[in-house]
Amino acid sequence: MTRRRLARVSLLDPAxxxxxxxxxxxxxxxxxxxAALTILGVAIGVMxxxxxxSMITGINKAVTGMLEQAGPKTFMVMRHFHGGVNIDDGSEQxxxxxxxxxxxxxxxxRRVPGIAEVxxxxxxxxPASAGLNSVSSIAIVGATxxxxxxxxxxxxxxxxxxxxxxxASSYVAIINDKLAEQLFPGTDPLGRLVKLFGIPYTVVxxxxxxxxxxxxSDTAPIAVMPHSTFSKAADYWRGGLFLIVKPDDSTTVVDxxxxxxxxxxxxxxxxxxxxxxFSVVTQDKMMExxxxxTGGFFLVMLALSSVGLLVGGVGVVAIMMISVTERTREIxxxxxxxATRREIMFQFLIEAATLTLLGGTIGMAxxxxxAWAVNRFSPIPAAVPLWSVVAAVAASxxxxxxxxxxxxxxxxxxxxxxxxxYE
Amino acid sequence: MSDLVIHVVDLVxxxxxxxxxxxxxxxxxxxxxxxxxxxxxxxxxxxKSTMMNVLGCLDTPxxxxxxxxxxxxxxxxxxxxxxxRNREIGFVFQTFNLLPRATALQNVELPLVYGGVGGRDRxxxxxxxxxxxxxxxxxxxxxNELSGGQRQRVAIARALVNEPAILLxxxxxxxxxxxTSADVMRVFDRLQTQGQTIxxxxxxxxxxxxxxxxxxLRDGRIASDxxxxxxxxx
Numbered sequence: 001m002t003r004r005r006l007a008r009v010s011l012l013d014p015a016x017x018x019x020x021x022x023x024x025x026x027x028x029x030x031x032x033x034x035a036a037l038t039i040l041g042v043a044i045g046v047m048x049x050x051x052x053x054s055m056i057t058g059i060n061k062a063v064t065g066m067l068e069q070a071g072p073k074t075f076m077v078m079r080h081f082h083g084g085v086n087i088d089d090g091s092e093q094x095x096x097x098x099x100x101x102x103x104x105x106x107x108x109x110r111r112v113p114g115i116a117e118v119x120x121x122x123x124x125x126x127p128a129s130a131g132l133n134s135v136s137s138i139a140i141v142g143a144t145x146x147x148x149x150x151x152x153x154x155x156x157x158x159x160x161x162x163x164x165x166x167x168a169s170s171y172v173a174i175i176n177d178k179l180a181e182q183l184f185p186g187t188d189p190l191g192r193l194v195k196l197f198g199i200p201y202t203v204v205x206x207x208x209x210x211x212x213x214x215x216x217s218d219t220a221p222i223a224v225m226p227h228s229t230f231s232k233a234a235d236y237w238r239g240g241l242f243l244i245v246k247p248d249d250s251t252t253v254v255d256x257x258x259x260x261x262x263x264x265x266x267x268x269x270x271x272x273x274x275x276x277x278f279s280v281v282t283q284d285k286m287m288e289x290x291x292x293x294t295g296g297f298f299l300v301m302l303a304l305s306s307v308g309l310l311v312g313g314v315g316v317v318a319i320m321m322i323s324v325t326e327r328t329r330e331i332x333x334x335x336x337x338x339a340t341r342r343e344i345m346f347q348f349l350i351e352a353a354t355l356t357l358l359g360g361t362i363g364m365a366x367x368x369x370x371a372w373a374v375n376r377f378s379p380i381p382a383a384v385p386l387w388s389v390v391a392a393v394a395a396s397x398x399x400x401x402x403x404x405x406x407x408x409x410x411x412x413x414x415x416x417x418x419x420x421x422y423e
Numbered sequence: 424m425s426d427l428v429i430h431v432v433d434l435v436x437x438x439x440x441x442x443x444x445x446x447x448x449x450x451x452x453x454x455x456x457x458x459x460x461x462x463x464x465x466x467x468x469x470x471k472s473t474m475m476n477v478l479g480c481l482d483t484p485x486x487x488x489x490x491x492x493x494x495x496x497x498x499x500x501x502x503x504x505x506x507x508r509n510r511e512i513g514f515v516f517q518t519f520n521l522l523p524r525a526t527a528l529q530n531v532e533l534p535l536v537y538g539g540v541g542g543r544d545r546x547x548x549x550x551x552x553x554x555x556x557x558x559x560x561x562x563x564x565x566x567n568e569l570s571g572g573q574r575q576r577v578a579i580a581r582a583l584v585n586e587p588a589i590l591l592x593x594x595x596x597x598x599x600x601x602x603t604s605a606d607v608m609r610v611f612d613r614l615q616t617q618g619q620t621i622x623x624x625x626x627x628x629x630x631x632x633x634x635x636x637x638x639x640l641r642d643g644r645i646a647s648d649x650x651x652x653x654x655x656x657x
Contacts, residue, residue: 019525026524333520336481337581338509338537340502416481420516 020350023323028355034322035355038315042359042399043366045308046392050367051374052301053388056294058371058380063290073253074150074283077101077109077260078242081279098277099268103227106144106243108267112259114251119143119150119244120227124236128223129195130183138179138221140196142230148207150244158190158205166226171233174205179221196223197233253282309395312359313403316352320407323351331411332419341412348411352404353397360396364389427490428588428620429455429478434487434497436473447473448484449643455589455622460615460653462623462631465640472593474640475624479512479591480504492588509538513582515592519574521566521581527553528562531581538585552580556610572603579610583619590614590621596630608633612653 028035079098106120121143128138141147145166148155161172173194180189193200201223225233247256257280264278324331331344339347367384374382436448447470455461465471476482477489480496483504489497492511499507508514513534521530531549540548553562556576566574575595582590592611596604612633615621623634631637632653639647 019529022524329520330522333516333522334533334537335505336479336508336514336520337534338505338585340505340537342502343537417476420481420520 017350020347021354023347024351024354024358028358034315034319038312038319038355039359039362041308041310041312041315042356042396043308043312043363045305045312045399046360046363046396047367047370048301048304048308049392049395050364050384050388051370052297053391054367054371054382054384055374055380056297057385057388058375058382059294061381061383062379063287073256074152074244074246075253075257076242076244076279076281077105077264078279078281079239081281081285100239101241101243101278103241105264105267108263109243109245109260112263114247114256114259115245116248117146117150117244117246119147119246120241121147121151121244122227122230122236122238122241124234126197126234128179128183128221130189130192133183133185135179135182135221138223140230140234141222141224142227142234143224144227147224147244150246154208156206156208157188158203160205160207161226166228169228169232170226171199171201171229172204173201173223173225174207175203175224176222177206177208179223180206182221194223196225197235199233201225257282305395308363309399312356312396313399316355316400316403317406319355320348320352320404321410324348324407324411327411328414328419328422331414332416332422335414335416336420344414345408345412348408349401349404352408353400356396356400357393360392363396364392367392426456427454428457428459428492429453429622430488430490431478432488432490434474434477434484434489436470436477436482437485446643448477450487451640451643451645453638453645453648455620457620458615458618460611460621460623460633460635462625462634462637463640464626464628464631464637465646466626468642469640470643471624471626471640473643475591475593475622478589478622479514480508505537509534510585511588513579513585513587513590515575515578515582515590515595517594517597519566519571519578519598521574521577523566526563526565527558527569527577527580530566530577531584534581534585549580549584552584553577555583555614556580570603571599572606575599575603575607576610579607579614583614588620590619591624592621593624594626595623596625596627604630 079101103120106118109115109118121141123139123141125137126140128135145161145163148160156177160174165172173196175189175194183189183194184192189203189206192203194203245256245260247253261276261280265276268277270277334344371382371384374380431451431453434448434451435446438445438447451474463471463474477484484497487497488495491507496504496507528549531552532545535545535548550562553559556579558573558576558580561569561573569577596607599607608630611621623630625631635653636650638645
């Protein structure tokens with residue numbers, strides 16, 4: 001009994017593990033091409049896991065940040081919310097008959113109790129210039145003065161335009177920091193002129209783009225002008241207006257939504273049997289769509305890394321079969337000296353796992369570099385999450401052990417007499 | 424009869440070679456006592472190798488009994504036999520069979536690793552075994568840094584380290600020149616005087632002459648079993 005237990009404990013003997021690792025490194029040196037294939041496969045698999053996991057983590061962090069800034073209760077009213085990827089085949093969709101959301105409806109919602117702010121926003125693209133500097137295409141937005149109050153974001157310098165400026169269709173604009181940098185490098189843009197659609201606007205404020213799900217990319221240059229000015233000056237498709245609704249502190253999102261829906265149904269004269277011909281989109285719903293997208297990401301990640309690990313696994317089988325054949329005699333000696341099947345098997349599994357863990361380590365280094373590069377050169381705050389490192393190490397070890405199992409079993413089952421006679 | 428280290432009764436070992444059934448051993452009975460020095464001889468095809476494999480618990484007989492150090496081992500499983508080999512048998516092979524990447528000390532430690540002996544105890548025992556064969560100053564050398572005679576002495580140290588019931592040597596001088604052979608045989612002789620039971624499998628009369636008893640096999644049977652006055656180098 002004690003002998004058995006001793007034998008089991010001795011499997012984890014450091015001498016044995018270092019021996020297995022040493023033999024693995026030796027066989028890598030000897031058969032470089034085979035080992036390279038194995039290591040490369042595992043490395044690619046692990047790299048994909050690390051890189052994609054860090055990007056997903058980064059995007060998650062960004063999205064959570066946005067939600068925190070915009071306030072979790074803010075929601076949107078729009079003509080139709082697609083929710084995910086949508087293929088337009090030109091045929092009429094049910095929502096094509098939805099009427100556009102109007103400014104009047106926005107004004108109506110401002111009077112609904114429990115609603116703190118209603119902003120609206122429309123958008124198009126166009127060139128912008130200031131003096132000798134120009135940008136060929138920026139997002140030009142027409143919005144109510146309370147856009148930033150409802151959707152989040154921050155005035156860095158100057159001010160937002162006022163209700164009076166909106167009512168008077170004044171030629172004023174606020175620009176985001178990105179556009180300020182491009183049109184007015186090194187100078188203060190406040191009070192200067194920016195040309196949009198060829199018309200000059202006075203810059204009254206610079207803002208940091210709302211970290212909000214409702215405001216598009218936070219890196220593109222953007223200019224925002226009063227909505228009334230926009231509707232007169234800009235040439236754009238009129239169906240894209242949407243309302244940004246922020247409930248007051250004492251009203252829940254559900255209550256606020258109910259009230260908004262009721263108000264709009266009454267305004268649009270819908271019968272109880274008719275469905276809403278508009279969409280109310282909460283951030284939860286946006287999150288759902290976002291999660292669907294990241295789910296797709298995860299699937300791609302899983303597929304890519306599986307292929308990599310499979311290639312690595314096949315390499316493990318090949319290299320280990322050769323290792324077993326080359327060392328048949330040694331296996332015979334070990335058996336003669338008292339190695340049991342399990343001990344022989346363990347030795348070869350250590351060897352296989354060393355091979356794949358080496359690949360895993362290389363993959364982690366590359367994946368980590370990709371994450372670093374993404375973090376450095378793109379807006380995604382990518383960071384390698386601990387779980388992906390754990391998953392990578394586990395995946396590479398499991399690959400080695402799983403694919404090493406067959407060769408190791410073969411070695412363990414060798415007949416000692418035959419093995420000792422093997423030349 | 425606690426004195427009996429090996430007790431073999433009517434041992435038969437058959438092989439299937441295609442359609443033919445070959446009997447390598449056709450009923451061998453043999454007793455070897457503690458501290459005996461036995462040479463097993465015979466021409467090739469006599470069953471000598473099969474006998475050595477069965478005695479070494481590398482192979483199991485088709486029928487018959489094999490008692491090794493008081494335990495019947497002829498029907499044990501692979502892993503049970505591995506443990507018996509680890510504890511009771513020290514092998515010395517013609518081709519040394521040392522692990523090329525391991526140092527002398529690591530080679531000698533190997534049976535202790537499989538026996539579950541760890542740490543300092545293992546190193547001390549391996550060191551002592553190497554000292555017993557006169558290689559205390561070569562412990563950190565790898566096999567390719569040692570002469571043939573030294574390699575075989577490392578192998579003997581490895582065979583001894585677990586204090587086995589028998590030392591089983593298969594043509595231990597087959598790959599050595601005559602001077603080195605004499606060296607290695609002196610090690611065996613000394614071990615025997617220290618109390619070790621030794622079984623030599625050889626076809627060389629000169630080597631067999633070191634033993635107290637010579638068992639000759641022919642056609643799978645014992646042809647003769649003679650005691651002799653050993654010739655020993657001084």
